[in-house]
């Protein structure tokens with residue numbers, strides 16, 4: 001079973017399935033998958049996603065602060081460095097191919113979609129506990145693992161304009177992160193009473209998934 005299909009995450013994904021589909025099967029994702037997405041749209045997305053990842057890394061720092069144990073702190077710290085050193089670095093190197101510097105990326109104004117999504121995550125972490133935050137963040141981590149897997153299944157990505165993007169999220173490193181995330185969410189949910197507060201968690205997850213869907217159109 002794929003990590004996004006099992007446990008607490010699988011239940012949230014199932015119960016928010018209409019919104020979830022609008023995120024992982026968005027027109028932007030389809031065009032990215034078949035290579036027809038205009039380069040300009042992809043670049044605009046990458047720059048916004050770079051800005052998004054800056055805040056997402058901070059959200060992991062907050063997750064480390066809110067973690068109920070050392071294992072959670074270690075996981076959050078590892079995830080934060082993966083975002084900063086691997087995922088954001090990929091965006092910087094792709095934009096460099098178009099002659100755009102990291103300083104120019106960082107100086108680009110955030111779209112409302114970026115602003116809304118990132119501040120929602122930080123707010124969930126500040127006002128809620130570790131489970132509120134991890135549920136809100138899970139739409140990001142797991143959604144791209146599912147998208148990467150779906151796009152790879154559609155066929156070989158050699159000579160594809162967006163091969164490095166697809167290969168990153170379809171690749172074993174990112175897929176392993178999704179496996180770990182599913183297990184971590186289950187453990188945290190058991191510890192912090194997910195069953196008793198499920199409706200609130202579902203509302204947080206649904207909002208995060210809506211913000212993901214809006215991010216595709218906001219960045220283009």
Ligand SMILES: Cc1ncc(CN)c(N)n1
Nearest residue numbers: 049052140141144212215
């Ligand atoms: C908006 C968004 N959502 C998810 C991911 C995958 N980490 C991302 N890079 N950007």
